[in-house]
Amino acid sequence: MAYFYPEPSHTFGEYLLVPGYSSDKCIPANVSLKTPLVKFKKGEEPKITMNIPMVSAIMQAVSNDTMAIALAKEGGISFIYGSQSIEEEAAMVARVKNYKSGFVTSDSNITPETTLGEILALLEKTGHSTMAVTEDGTPTGKLLGIVTSRDYRLSRMSLDEKAGSFMTPFEKLVYADAETTTLSMANDIIWDKKLNMLPLVDKEQRLRYMVFRKDYTDNKENGNELIDEGKRYVVGAGINTRDYADRVPALLKAGADVLCIDSSEGFSEWQRITLRYIHEHFGEDVKVGAGNVVDAEGFRFLAEAGADFVKVGIGGGSICITRETKGIGRGQATALIDVCRERDKYFEETGIYIPVCSDGGLVHDYHMTLALAMGADFLMLGRYFSRFDESPTDKVKINGTYYKEYWGEGSNRARNWQRYDLGGAKKLSFEEGVDSYVPYAGSLKDNVNITLSKVRSTMCNCGALNLAELRDKAKLTLVSSTSIVEGGSHDVILRNKFNSRE
Numbered sequence: 001m002a003y004f005y006p007e008p009s010h011t012f013g014e015y016l017l018v019p020g021y022s023s024d025k026c027i028p029a030n031v032s033l034k035t036p037l038v039k040f041k042k043g044e045e046p047k048i049t050m051n052i053p054m055v056s057a058i059m060q061a062v063s064n065d066t067m068a069i070a071l072a073k074e075g076g077i078s079f080i081y082g083s084q085s086i087e088e089e090a091a092m093v094a095r096v097k098n099y100k101s102g103f104v105t106s107d108s109n110i111t112p113e114t115t116l117g118e119i120l121a122l123l124e125k126t127g128h129s130t131m132a133v134t135e136d137g138t139p140t141g142k143l144l145g146i147v148t149s150r151d152y153r154l155s156r157m158s159l160d161e162k163a164g165s166f167m168t169p170f171e172k173l174v175y176a177d178a179e180t181t182t183l184s185m186a187n188d189i190i191w192d193k194k195l196n197m198l199p200l201v202d203k204e205q206r207l208r209y210m211v212f213r214k215d216y217t218d219n220k221e222n223g224n225e226l227i228d229e230g231k232r233y234v235v236g237a238g239i240n241t242r243d244y245a246d247r248v249p250a251l252l253k254a255g256a257d258v259l260c261i262d263s264s265e266g267f268s269e270w271q272r273i274t275l276r277y278i279h280e281h282f283g284e285d286v287k288v289g290a291g292n293v294v295d296a297e298g299f300r301f302l303a304e305a306g307a308d309f310v311k312v313g314i315g316g317g318s319i320c321i322t323r324e325t326k327g328i329g330r331g332q333a334t335a336l337i338d339v340c341r342e343r344d345k346y347f348e349e350t351g352i353y354i355p356v357c358s359d360g361g362l363v364h365d366y367h368m369t370l371a372l373a374m375g376a377d378f379l380m381l382g383r384y385f386s387r388f389d390e391s392p393t394d395k396v397k398i399n400g401t402y403y404k405e406y407w408g409e410g411s412n413r414a415r416n417w418q419r420y421d422l423g424g425a426k427k428l429s430f431e432e433g434v435d436s437y438v439p440y441a442g443s444l445k446d447n448v449n450i451t452l453s454k455v456r457s458t459m460c461n462c463g464a465l466n467l468a469e470l471r472d473k474a475k476l477t478l479v480s481s482t483s484i485v486e487g488g489s490h491d492v493i494l495r496n497k498f499n500s501r502e
């Protein structure tokens, strides 16, 4: 006879936090969101501690090098997606590790042949009005000039006019040497010469970086950033249970600080073999998370297999259709609570603390506080980060509103080659994810700051000044469906709705 769980499984929207006593020390400015990323022994420090409990999902539409840099600046970590070639993934990791704060690699590149019409289309796509004109149109080609919105007058010029005829040519640019110029030297030149941007070129006049005036304050205010001993940003990378013997050494060589096995289902021999191989061949110092699981048994299995953190969540993601396709999964809150209880039990028995990550299905900011209160050490978010400027996907305008594209790793669009031999055919036999749009939301920094100020404020309501205290002190209640209605605005006519009917 099959096993039947005695209780239904629940998700975040069905829970609320009941406030506890808050002392006068309990103010958001005193709250720490520091959290361990990887396992550690009682009394010792974990090898990596994050400054905020957020990681970005191992997905093509979410975690590339641009996202990783932006998130590390705020104190979290991105896991670069593994559904690409080993070389491409390692190159992304290397770009994060080689990134020098304030030195921007040009993302809007044109040639002298590019027309004004094409320039306007590029501006619409990237939102960046400063464009480097290089010989071959690449970000590191020979620099021939710069086009900014001050170089053209739409009312007087034809859209066919070519950049070569109206760009500010190299001879007229103020530039500096990429090898010898430090960020503070670059900023001094920007102030002295009243520039908006200073290009840095090498001896062959090839463009290496651009330093922008508007980044100046940004570059000064990065108190929370997550950096390694060499002052480089910390970055993670996704791996799979097939090509780890080749992929892992390439990622480590590129500088990856932590790895994570990316799979819908982690309670499997494949994950045990992969963890053992990595720890035997590359040492215990290489940190690898595993998952996903949804119960105590799955956690225990991965803990004993050597996972450095365990990821929880099957089918709860915004683009997931695994539950509908395969009928597997569990309400995310119930899964998380079950796993966190087992983590605490394992810690009591062994003195080893294995951090738990809640992955998928976090929709509202308060869901994040709930997940942390239920025991998650950190949170993995896909949809949340996909909405920002820094995600790798296109920003599109539909009926006057901006959206970003967001697709699942199990969707046809992801062309996830790892899964191609599922059933033998060189294509996906069925999809487990959708291809979608999400409302564009602006910069990562602004959004993360707002989200975390809500989390800190709620933690104060619960009398908690750090995440361990939140887990100890939180009082959680399931709410009835009628109470959920009570929690929204009700029995009033919203003024904006009323006006739109007039």
Ligand SMILES: NC(=O)C1=CN([C@@H]2O[C@H](COP(=O)(O)OP(=O)(O)OC[C@H]3O[C@@H](n4cnc5c(N)ncnc54)[C@H](O)[C@@H]3O)[C@@H](O)[C@H]2O)C=CC1
Residues within 6 Å of the ligand: 058, 240, 241, 242, 262, 263, 264, 265, 268, 270, 292, 313, 314, 315, 316, 317, 320, 322, 360, 409, 410, 416, 418, 419, 422, 432
């Ligand atoms: N969290 C979630 O709810 C879900 C996530 N996803 C995402 O979709 C992507 C693909 O996930 P999966 O399909 O679970 O990929 P996967 O690579 O873990 O598994 C695909 C299939 O290959 C098999 N397999 C794995 N290693 C093998 C090996 N060494 N030899 C032979 N067979 C092996 C597995 O048993 C499974 O049938 C991931 O990015 C995952 O995060 C997809 C569905 C749900």
Ligand SMILES: O=c1[nH]c(=O)c2[nH+]cn([C@@H]3O[C@H](COP(=O)(O)O)[C@@H](O)[C@H]3O)c2[nH]1
Residues within 6 Å of the ligand: 057, 058, 059, 313, 315, 316, 317, 318, 319, 320, 321, 322, 323, 359, 360, 361, 362, 380, 381, 382, 383, 384, 407, 408, 409, 410, 411, 432, 433, 434
């Ligand atoms: O069923 C699925 N089909 C997919 O195609 C897919 N792609 C990603 N994921 C998982 O969803 C998580 C992100 O979820 P959110 O968008 O809700 O943050 C991610 O972190 C993954 O765990 C998928 N699940």
Ligand SMILES: [K+]
Residues within 6 Å of the ligand: 315, 316, 317, 318, 319, 320, 321
């Ligand atoms: K879903």
